[in-house]
Amino acid sequence: MTVPMTFMNEELEQMKKAGLYGNIRTIESPQGAWVRIGGKQYLNLCSNNYLGLANDPRVCKKTKDMIDKYGVGPGAVRTIAGTMDIHLELEKKLAAFKGAEAAIVVQSGFCGNLTVMPTLTGEGDLIFSDSLNHASIIDACRLSRAKTIRYEHSDMASLRAKLKDNPTSGKKLIITDGVFSMDGDIAKLPEIVEIAEEFGAMVAVDDAHGEGVLGKGGRGIVDHFHLHGRVDVEIGTMSKAFGVMGGIVAGSATLVDYLRQKARPNLFSSALTVPDVAANMAAVEIMEESDELVKKLWSNGDYLKAEMKKRGFDTGHSETPITPVIIGDEAAAKDFSARLFEEGVFATAIVFPTVPKGTARVRAMVSAAHSKEDLDKGIEIFVSVGKKIGII
Numbered sequence: 001m002t003v004p005m006t007f008m009n010e011e012l013e014q015m016k017k018a019g020l021y022g023n024i025r026t027i028e029s030p031q032g033a034w035v036r037i038g039g040k041q042y043l044n045l046c047s048n049n050y051l052g053l054a055n056d057p058r059v060c061k062k063t064k065d066m067i068d069k070y071g072v073g074p075g076a077v078r079t080i081a082g083t084m085d086i087h088l089e090l091e092k093k094l095a096a097f098k099g100a101e102a103a104i105v106v107q108s109g110f111c112g113n114l115t116v117m118p119t120l121t122g123e124g125d126l127i128f129s130d131s132l133n134h135a136s137i138i139d140a141c142r143l144s145r146a147k148t149i150r151y152e153h154s155d156m157a158s159l160r161a162k163l164k165d166n167p168t169s170g171k172k173l174i175i176t177d178g179v180f181s182m183d184g185d186i187a188k189l190p191e192i193v194e195i196a197e198e199f200g201a202m203v204a205v206d207d208a209h210g211e212g213v214l215g216k217g218g219r220g221i222v223d224h225f226h227l228h229g230r231v232d233v234e235i236g237t238m239s240k241a242f243g244v245m246g247g248i249v250a251g252s253a254t255l256v257d258y259l260r261q262k263a264r265p266n267l268f269s270s271a272l273t274v275p276d277v278a279a280n281m282a283a284v285e286i287m288e289e290s291d292e293l294v295k296k297l298w299s300n301g302d303y304l305k306a307e308m309k310k311r312g313f314d315t316g317h318s319e320t321p322i323t324p325v326i327i328g329d330e331a332a333a334k335d336f337s338a339r340l341f342e343e344g345v346f347a348t349a350i351v352f353p354t355v356p357k358g359t360a361r362v363r364a365m366v367s368a369a370h371s372k373e374d375l376d377k378g379i380e381i382f383v384s385v386g387k388k389i390g391i392i
């Protein structure tokens with residue numbers, strides 16, 4: 001006899017009543033500037049496929065070729081029999097791309113955080129975490145059993161005060177998102193590094209939204225601020241700008257050696273699949289070859305933000321191509337997103353608890369795959385729906 005699952009039904013009902021039950025759309029086409037949903041084409045303004053590589057023919061070709069050579073599955077965890085020469089080749093390419101001594105790839109960006117915090121810190125240690133850090137950082141901190149102390153978002157006085165007020169004989173680690181994905185602001189990494197050096201703390205940055213976006217040719221936040229050799233750990237994901245899936249941790253050769261031996265996602269979860277590795281390799285090669293896609297992404301982002309602002313929308317204080325259109329009221333943001341969808345624009349509403357109450361928004365995500373005509377179409381629909389429901 002199974003245990004009654006009434007608590008789930010009850011909670012799901014409560015979520016629906018509170019407007020917190022998510023409507024998960026199904027995409028019936030490759031990812032791109034436009035996607036098919038329910039048989040209809042929609043302008044895609046909500047994917048993290050920053051450079052449009054998720055369906056790039058060069059990426060697909062290399063993946064098919066490598067499947068012919070290696071098959072698809074790694075067969076085991078990295079430490080038993082799952083490490084293939086292509087994993088090591090990808091890691092070498094990534095380290096060179098990021099200007100780091102070494103890199104290790106794991107199954108996802110989420111796993112990247114699970115690879116770092118619980119391995120580098122434990123009971124008796126302290127983690128100083130930005131209050132707006134991503135959920136995977138929060139979970140990784142919890143799993144580490146270190147005491148996590150939150151500092152005010154990007155507030156260096158708050159970080160300094162927390163370090164000062166919490167002396168310890170254990171290890172100290174500061175962790176921050178590189179780009180905060182809900183607002184598009186960039187972490188004050190140079191100041192964080194200086195404070196860390198002063199207090200003898202390690203620094204880790206999760207560059208999920210900075211890889212392929214910030215720095216020379218998309219080399220990330222460390223490159224953007226010229227901080228090579230001064231940031232202990234760079235965590236990243238290949239699910240966004242790389243257009244594929246997989247996590248990266250880059251840093252010193254010792255760090256990577258240590259993680260290979262001790263990090264539980266490396267020890268107890270199977271290696272990245274052959275198609276993932278192949279596609280990621282092709283993505284790095286494309287980014288190494290030219291910064292054309294990164295430039296296109298930025299010019300699209302700048303154009304969209306400027307045009308939205310001109311039309312009266314509040315686009316917050318984004319410093320990156322992420323374009324939040326801040327509405328405030330949660331129900332109004334959801335209604336705006338639903339009406340945009342009716343008019344052919346796929347742009348999701350982001351509400352509490354993902355963002356603070358009263359700052360609900362529709363977040364527009366551009367990519368290098370969008371043409372100016374695509375963006376103009378999107379802006380036109382944002383404006384006409386925005387006027388209809390009285391947002392502008």
Ligand SMILES: Cc1ncc(COP(=O)(O)O)c(C=O)c1O
Nearest residue numbers: 108109110134136206208237239
């Ligand atoms: C800062 C940050 N870290 C980690 C992740 C998770 O990455 P992945 O989707 O590769 O697991 C995300 C994705 O939303 C993110 O924004």
